[in-house]
Every structure is written in structure tokens, then in C-alpha cells.
Amino acid sequence: MLQDYTDIRYIRRLRSRNKYKAIEELAAVFSDSPVCTNTEELVDALIEREEIMSTGIGFGLAIPHAKIKSVKEIAFAVGVSKNGINFDSLDGKPVHIVILVAAGERQHKDYLKLLSEIMSVLREESVRNAIINAKSLGEITGVFSKEPPK
Amino acid sequence: MDLFTRGGISRRALLQQRMKERYLQSDISKYIAHIVFSTLVGLFAGAGAILFHSLLERMRRVFEFIHGSLFTSTDINLIFIVPVIGGLCVAAMTRAFPEIAAERDVISVIKAVILRGGYIPLKNTVFHLIAPIISIGSGAPLGPEGPAAKVGSGAGSLVAQIVRMNRRDMKMYTVAGAGAAISAVFNAPIAGVFFGIEVILLNDLKNQALSALIISSVVADVLSRWILGARHVFLIPQYVSGTIGDIPYFLALGILCGVISLAYFRLRRFFKWVIDSRYGGKNEFVRLIPVTIVFGLVLLKYQQLYGIGYTTINQVLNHQFLLSTVFMLLLLKLVFLALFLEAGSFGGTFAPALMLGVLLGYVFAVSLNGMFNATLDPVSFALVGMGGVLAGINSIPLTSILLVFEVTGDYRFILPLMFVSIISYLAVTYVNRGNVYTLHLLDDGIDITKRGELDLLGKINVGDLKKTDYDVVSHNTPYRGLLEVLKNSTYGDVFVVNKKNEIQGVISLKDIREALISHDLVDLLIAGDMVATVPVVTEDEPVSSAMRKIEMYDLETIPVVKSVASPVITGVLTYRDVIQAYNKMLATWETDQFLINYEHRKRG
Known part of the structure; x- marks a missing residue:
């Protein structure tokens, strides 16, 4: 279940309008957490990956992701932006949901599995709307407690 | 019809035909050929080892004559020149035939057996017949058994090549030749067999070469006794073999033998580092000549270090040296053995190990007698020390026990000999984490399991x-x-x-x-x-x-x-x-x- 890979502490409402700033803001949730021992390294890896090809896949969704040594537990953070972030998305539209995935260097299979499950859940427009319109962070966590559609 | 005929064929002819059929159906022909070839290999390898022994003796006399005559004409002992002359010849040979020269030591025979099906080119055998003769004959403190084993295995391989045997048989007779040579050199057929098993076959007791090894060793020893006479290399005086109360002393000696063997390995590593990276490089002359010069100068005071050292062993056993001299000989022999081998000289480590063991055992017993008023017999401890250091340096406990037993012809000290040999062997194996030959092969990327199988x-x-x-x-x-x-x-x-x-x-x-x-x-x-x-x-x-x-x-x-x-x-x-x-x-x-x-x- 996706809920196992995240925590209410890793969910944040984003203020940044710039995608790199947004990534930095969201990655900060892992500071002082057991997930990552070096958030600077994580941010660098995420930005480096973003520069190769945008992770803004359209429908107001972006999934920046990285696999690095300093990540000890595979996890994801959720950032919600009411105003939208310019993520150079495929459809050119602003991004309202950012799912930041961090994985350890050797968590290759879990990493792809997690990305795949996140995509399965978030392809539903109702789910995306539920996240954007959630009144509390707890509500957002609740979205990820449901089984992904097969 | 004739009582002795059936269908026109006489009973004798019938019997002959049946015997022929039986012979052809069975594998008896293979067994007969096996015995014949093993005998031939024993003769060739034995003759090769005897030739090596004789040439070595002649070379020793030539050099003795050179320094003896120089001594008389100039009134200066010029013995120090002899190792240098030998060193120059050996370095020139190594320079001329670098690839053949690199195939040194018994390890090259092991490699030939496991990698090339026992194939040893004749030129290799000839080179390793001549180079050690010059080297040891001119005083290098090394032994004849390694080169003799190379000559013997080369002879076995040659027999197999002449009759165009397959790889399996060639390997078998190469192994047999090595054992036969040891048998002939030391007049020790049992040790020859175990040398083949422990060293060349790396303890593979199931190997088919065993029967060839035994036959060849017996034949080679018979030939050696016939030509050179049934002699014992060492002259052992009367001694007391020891009591049960001496066991702790033998245990201590076993550990000391292990320590000396380990010191030898450390010294070799150190000299290799010094010569390879610090000073000698790849120049054969620069590597070897300085060593021979220093050794030559040392010979002026300790001439007992010259050559194989059997005479010195006999002198020590017969109490002809002071304790301090024996102690110095022990240290110098250890250092120069390692130094000569790393500098590129040719020779084996069996005889030097025997000498080191005798010196160590003697020093040990005499020192304890002096310090604690003990009554240990130095001869007994010297004899046992032989096996201890031999087993430690060469990772061959069984061969050591049998070789010392056979070369001394004395059974009385067999128990402490077995005890000390195995303690020393275990100490070395524990510290080095393996047998000296398997570790050497591993360095060359060849992984041999305990059962002697090869990681292809x-x-x-x-x-x-x-x-x-x-x-x-x-x-x-x-x-x-x-x-x-x-x-x-x-x-x-x-x-x-x-x-x-x-x-x-x-x-x-x-x-x-x-x-x-x-x-x-x-x-x-x-x-x-x-x-x-x-x-x-x-x-x-x-x-x-x-x-x-x-x-x-x-x-x-x-x-x-x-x-x-x-x-x-x-x-x-x-x-x-x-x-x-x-x-x-x-x-x-x-x-x-x-x-x-x-x-x-x-x-x-």
C-alpha cells in the first residue's frame, strides 16, 4: 500500500512557483528523518534528473525522483500547490501535485514498483482532485491508504 | 578325430587363440604398457637425476680447484670470486633465455602438469639442468632436489612425447619422473612417491599417476644405488632419542621450526620488494651479482655456507662447531637462501631447509642445556629439526617425515620427527592461510581446491x-x-x-x-x-x-x-x-x- 511509503510529516503545501525551488522546498521534509541522511545530495540529484527531462507528465502532476546512496529508506513526499508550478510539463499546464520519490541506490526494483503504483493511483482524476481539494494533510494521507486500482 | 584336435585345430592352437582373444578383450595390455613405461620413466628420470648429481659434484670440484689454486698462488683466499663467476654465468643464461628461465622451481612442474597436460619442452629441461649446476656448484646456498625434480619430470615428459602419448598419460609420467628424481637424488624412494603426491599432485591421492610414481621411484632408486652406491647422505653419531619427558621440548622446537619457516617467507617477500621495486628491477645482472659479491665476502668467514651444505650438516651433527658459529650459520643461511632465490639464482629449498632444521635443532638443544642444565641430545633435536623446517618451508609434512627417515636410515627418532614436522606445518599453514604451492598458484590466477581439482x-x-x-x-x-x-x-x-x-x-x-x-x-x-x-x-x-x-x-x-x-x-x-x-x-x-x-x- 502506498501509505507505507509516506507519512503525514512528508506532506506539505508548496509556496514556490518555480519547479527547482518547489523540489528544494519539498525535499526539505526529509531533513532529520530516517529517509535521507543528506538532503542536499537528494536535491542535487533531483535537479540533475529534472534538467535531462521534465518529470511533469501532464494533468497537473509531476513526479521528480532520484536513486541515491544517502537515501536509507525508500519513500515519497507529497507537495500540493493551489496556484500551480511551472514544471515544463508535457501538456504545458501548471503542476498542482508534486510527488517526490527518493530511493536508495540498491532499491532498484522497489523504486520502479513504487513509481508504477503512484502512477496507477494518480491517473484517476478524482484522486488528483481529492488531493488538491483536501482540507487537511491527514485527508491527503488517506488518499494513499486505498488499494491502487488493478 | 585326434583327441587333441577339434575342427582341424589343435588344442594348443585353440588355447593360444583363446588366450589371444582374452588378451585383446581385456585391458591387460594397458597394464603391461603402463608398467613398461613407468619403468622407462624411472630409468630416464633416475639417469637424469644421477647425471645432474654427478655434474653438480664435478662443477663443485672445478670451482674448489679454481679457488684452491688461486689461494695457493696468491696467498689470498679468493673463494669470494667463485659465487660471482657463477652468478655472471647464470645471469647471462637468464638474459639469453628469459622465458625458459622464468619456468623456475617445482611450481613450474606443477603448472606444466595442471595447465599443459605435463608437457615440458626439452630445452626447458636442459636449461634447468645446467643453470642450477652452475649456480649451486659455484656456491649458491640452494638445494639440488628442485632442479632434479624438474629434470626428472622433463625426462618423464620427454618419454611421453617420444611415444606420442595423450595428455592424460603425459601428465602421469611427468609426475612419475619428478618423484623418481627425488628418489634417486636422496636414495629415498618412499619420499619420492610422497613428493609426487604432496607437491606435484597437490595431495590428490586418487590420481592415476600413483602406480607410475611408485614404479618409477623404485626403478630410479635401484639405478641410483647401482651407479652411486647405497649411501646415506648423513653420518649420524651415537645419540639418545629422548624420553616422554622431552615432548614439551619437541613441541617448542616444532613451533620454532614454524617460526623459522615463516621468517623465510617474510624475508622472501621483503627481498622481492627490495629487489623488484627498490633496486634491481629487471636487469638480471644487477639483481644477482651484488648478492653473490656479499655472499662471497661472507664465505671468507663462514665457508660452511658454500653450496648444498650436506658437509656442514654432518659437521654440526658431529659437534664440530661452537654454538655461536652454528647460530650465525643459521641466520646467514636463512638470509642468503631467501636472497639468492629472489635475486634469480637456480636451486631448490629442500637441502637448505634440512640444513636450517639441523642448525636450529642443534642451537635449541645446546642452548637449553646451557641455560637450564637440561640433558637434551643436540643430535636428536637436530635430526628432528630437519623434518620440522622442511615441512614448514615446503608444506610437505609426509614427505618431510619420510625423507628425513630415509636419508638418515634411523627409525629411533620417528615419533618426535612426526610430531615436530606436523606442528611446524600447521603453524605455517595457519599463519599463511594455505599451502605454499596452492598460494603461489593462486597468485597466478590458478585456483586449486583441497582435493587437487583445478578451477579451469x-x-x-x-x-x-x-x-x-x-x-x-x-x-x-x-x-x-x-x-x-x-x-x-x-x-x-x-x-x-x-x-x-x-x-x-x-x-x-x-x-x-x-x-x-x-x-x-x-x-x-x-x-x-x-x-x-x-x-x-x-x-x-x-x-x-x-x-x-x-x-x-x-x-x-x-x-x-x-x-x-x-x-x-x-x-x-x-x-x-x-x-x-x-x-x-x-x-x-x-x-x-x-x-x-x-x-x-x-x-x-
């Missing part, structure tokens, strides 16, 4: 099996492009490289199956996201090492790179190719099943 894959390098039809993508290749490459990939693995063309990892079809099923990821991923770290191998790495990595990471393919520092991919090694190569090598690898197979056929 250690014989070939990754470069020999490397393929270049691998698939590679840049790390920023989008998922769609990657799918196309993966779909058409040769091995189902695609290697991912960075901007510098250095390998980042691999994308295996089996690993990303789940991601492939979910079409949602198509727009999200690039090759770099899906890459899994992968170990790399270099072209000059043994395939056995690559195979360990393949198994550890559960891979189908492993990338081959230029170097670990610059991991630019140059090819790929596949698990399938490694297995195919292994099976192919196994087919040519002669398993020693001749007699076993025969027994099975007979029973079946």
Missing part, C-alpha cells in the same frame, strides 16, 4: 571470451527509445553509459518487467532512472573471478571495461559463454580416471 576458469582471461555485440544507451535516453533497444537487444540486457561513455549500470529486461506492464511510466522515465548498478570486469581478469561476480549479482551478462579507473565499456561476458567455455575445457581436461574406469568396466 582461472586459466583463461575475460578478454578470451569477451563479445562485442552488446547493447548500450545513453543515460538520458527516453523510455520509448529504450524500449526499442531492449526489444531488439541481443542478451536482454542494455548497458547505460554517461556522457564520458563510462558505464553507469545495466537495464535488464527481467528487472523492469513490472515497469513495462504499466504503460503509465512511458512519459516519466529515462534510461538513467531504471539503471541498476552492475559490477564490471577487466579484460585481463581471470574468468573465475568474473564468474564469482556473475553469481553474486545473479547476472546473465557482465560488462567488460578498459580499466576499473576508466570504466569505458569494451565488451560483454555472458554467463552462457562462460559455461560453454568451461564445458569445452572440461572435455580436454584429463580427469584421472583410467584405472577407476577400468575397474568399473570390469565390474559392470
Whole structure:
């Protein structure tokens, strides 16, 4: 279940309008957490990956992701932006949901599995709307407690 | 009809025909040929060892004459020149035939047996007959048994080559020749057999070469006794063999023998480092000549160090030296043994080990007697020390016990001899983590298991099996492009490289199956996201090492790179190719099943 890979502490409402700033803001949730021992390294890896090809896949969704040594537990953070972030998305539209995935260097299979499950859940427009319109962070966590559609 | 005829054929003819049929149906011809060839090898190897022994003796006399006559004419002892003359000759020979010279020590015989089916070219045998004669004859403190074993195995191999035997038989008679030579040199047939088993066959007691080894050793010893006479190398005076109360002293001696053996290995490593990296380099003359000069000067005071040292052993056993002299001889022998071997001289370590053991045992017993008023017999401890150091330096406990027993012809000290030999052997094996020969082979990338089986894959390098039809993508290749490459990939693995063309990892079809099923990821991923770290191998790495990595990471393919520092991919090694190569090598690898197979056929 996706809920196992995240925590209410890793969910944040984003203020940044710039995608790199947004990534930095969201990655900060892992500071002082057991997930990552070096958030600077994580941010660098995420930005480096973003520069190769945008992770803004359209429908107001972006999934920046990285696999690095300093990540000890595979996890994801959720950032919600009411105003939208310019993520150079495929459809050119602003991004309202950012799912930041961090994985350890050797968590290759879990990493792809997690990305795949996140995509399965978030392809539903109702789910995306539920996240954007959630009144509390707890509500957002609740979205990820449901089984992904097969 | 005649009572003795049936169908026109006489009973005798019938009997002859039946015997002929029986002979042809059975494998008796093989057994007879086996005995004949083993005898021939024993004769050749024994003759080779006797020739080696005789030439060595003559050479020793020539050099003795040189320094003796120089001494009388100039009134100066010029013995120090003799090792230098020998060193110059040996260095010149090494310079002229570097590849043959590199095939030194008993280890080269072991390699010939396991890697080349026992094939030893005649020129190698001739070179290693002459070089040690000059080297030891001119005073180098080394032993004749290693070169004799090389000559013997060369003779065995030559017999096999002349009659065009297959690899299996050639290997068998090469082993037999080595044992036969030891048998002839020391007048010790049992030790010859065990030398073959422990050293050349690396304790493979099931090997078919055993019968050839025994026959050849017996024949070689008979020949040696016939030509050179049934002599004992050592002259042992009356001694007291010791009591049960001496066991703690023998235990201490066993440990000391191990310590001396370990000191020898450390010294060799140290001198190798000094000569290879600090001063000698690859110049044969620069390596060897300074050593011979220093040794020559030392000979002015300690002439007992000259050559093999059997005379010195006899003198020590007969109490002809002061304790301080014996102690100095012990230290100097140890240092120069290691130094000469690393400097590039030719000779073995059996006789020096015997001398070191005698010196150590003598020093040990006399010192304890002096310090604690003990009543240990120095001769008994010297004899036992022989086996201890021999077993420690050469990793041959059984051969040591039997060799010392046979060369002394005395059974009285067999129990402490066995005890000390095995303690010393265990001490060395514990510290070195293995047998000296297997460790040496491992350094050369040849992995021998305890049962004497060969890791065939250690014989070939990754470069020999490397393929270049691998698939590679840049790390920023989008998922769609990657799918196309993966779909058409040769091995189902695609290697991912960075901007510098250095390998980042691999994308295996089996690993990303789940991601492939979910079409949602198509727009999200690039090759770099899906890459899994992968170990790399270099072209000059043994395939056995690559195979360990393949198994550890559960891979189908492993990338081959230029170097670990610059991991630019140059090819790929596949698990399938490694297995195919292994099976192919196994087919040519002669398993020693001749007699076993025969027994099975007979029973079946």
C-alpha cells in the first residue's frame, strides 16, 4: 500500500512557483528523518534528473525522483500547490501535485514498483482532485491508504 | 578325430587363440604398457637425476680447484670470486633465455602438469639442468632436489612425447619422473612417491599417476644405488632419542621450526620488494651479482655456507662447531637462501631447509642445556629439526617425515620427527592461510581446491571470451527509445553509459518487467532512472573471478571495461559463454580416471 511509503510529516503545501525551488522546498521534509541522511545530495540529484527531462507528465502532476546512496529508506513526499508550478510539463499546464520519490541506490526494483503504483493511483482524476481539494494533510494521507486500482 | 584336435585345430592352437582373444578383450595390455613405461620413466628420470648429481659434484670440484689454486698462488683466499663467476654465468643464461628461465622451481612442474597436460619442452629441461649446476656448484646456498625434480619430470615428459602419448598419460609420467628424481637424488624412494603426491599432485591421492610414481621411484632408486652406491647422505653419531619427558621440548622446537619457516617467507617477500621495486628491477645482472659479491665476502668467514651444505650438516651433527658459529650459520643461511632465490639464482629449498632444521635443532638443544642444565641430545633435536623446517618451508609434512627417515636410515627418532614436522606445518599453514604451492598458484590466477581439482576458469582471461555485440544507451535516453533497444537487444540486457561513455549500470529486461506492464511510466522515465548498478570486469581478469561476480549479482551478462579507473565499456561476458567455455575445457581436461574406469568396466 502506498501509505507505507509516506507519512503525514512528508506532506506539505508548496509556496514556490518555480519547479527547482518547489523540489528544494519539498525535499526539505526529509531533513532529520530516517529517509535521507543528506538532503542536499537528494536535491542535487533531483535537479540533475529534472534538467535531462521534465518529470511533469501532464494533468497537473509531476513526479521528480532520484536513486541515491544517502537515501536509507525508500519513500515519497507529497507537495500540493493551489496556484500551480511551472514544471515544463508535457501538456504545458501548471503542476498542482508534486510527488517526490527518493530511493536508495540498491532499491532498484522497489523504486520502479513504487513509481508504477503512484502512477496507477494518480491517473484517476478524482484522486488528483481529492488531493488538491483536501482540507487537511491527514485527508491527503488517506488518499494513499486505498488499494491502487488493478 | 585326434583327441587333441577339434575342427582341424589343435588344442594348443585353440588355447593360444583363446588366450589371444582374452588378451585383446581385456585391458591387460594397458597394464603391461603402463608398467613398461613407468619403468622407462624411472630409468630416464633416475639417469637424469644421477647425471645432474654427478655434474653438480664435478662443477663443485672445478670451482674448489679454481679457488684452491688461486689461494695457493696468491696467498689470498679468493673463494669470494667463485659465487660471482657463477652468478655472471647464470645471469647471462637468464638474459639469453628469459622465458625458459622464468619456468623456475617445482611450481613450474606443477603448472606444466595442471595447465599443459605435463608437457615440458626439452630445452626447458636442459636449461634447468645446467643453470642450477652452475649456480649451486659455484656456491649458491640452494638445494639440488628442485632442479632434479624438474629434470626428472622433463625426462618423464620427454618419454611421453617420444611415444606420442595423450595428455592424460603425459601428465602421469611427468609426475612419475619428478618423484623418481627425488628418489634417486636422496636414495629415498618412499619420499619420492610422497613428493609426487604432496607437491606435484597437490595431495590428490586418487590420481592415476600413483602406480607410475611408485614404479618409477623404485626403478630410479635401484639405478641410483647401482651407479652411486647405497649411501646415506648423513653420518649420524651415537645419540639418545629422548624420553616422554622431552615432548614439551619437541613441541617448542616444532613451533620454532614454524617460526623459522615463516621468517623465510617474510624475508622472501621483503627481498622481492627490495629487489623488484627498490633496486634491481629487471636487469638480471644487477639483481644477482651484488648478492653473490656479499655472499662471497661472507664465505671468507663462514665457508660452511658454500653450496648444498650436506658437509656442514654432518659437521654440526658431529659437534664440530661452537654454538655461536652454528647460530650465525643459521641466520646467514636463512638470509642468503631467501636472497639468492629472489635475486634469480637456480636451486631448490629442500637441502637448505634440512640444513636450517639441523642448525636450529642443534642451537635449541645446546642452548637449553646451557641455560637450564637440561640433558637434551643436540643430535636428536637436530635430526628432528630437519623434518620440522622442511615441512614448514615446503608444506610437505609426509614427505618431510619420510625423507628425513630415509636419508638418515634411523627409525629411533620417528615419533618426535612426526610430531615436530606436523606442528611446524600447521603453524605455517595457519599463519599463511594455505599451502605454499596452492598460494603461489593462486597468485597466478590458478585456483586449486583441497582435493587437487583445478578451477579451469582461472586459466583463461575475460578478454578470451569477451563479445562485442552488446547493447548500450545513453543515460538520458527516453523510455520509448529504450524500449526499442531492449526489444531488439541481443542478451536482454542494455548497458547505460554517461556522457564520458563510462558505464553507469545495466537495464535488464527481467528487472523492469513490472515497469513495462504499466504503460503509465512511458512519459516519466529515462534510461538513467531504471539503471541498476552492475559490477564490471577487466579484460585481463581471470574468468573465475568474473564468474564469482556473475553469481553474486545473479547476472546473465557482465560488462567488460578498459580499466576499473576508466570504466569505458569494451565488451560483454555472458554467463552462457562462460559455461560453454568451461564445458569445452572440461572435455580436454584429463580427469584421472583410467584405472577407476577400468575397474568399473570390469565390474559392470
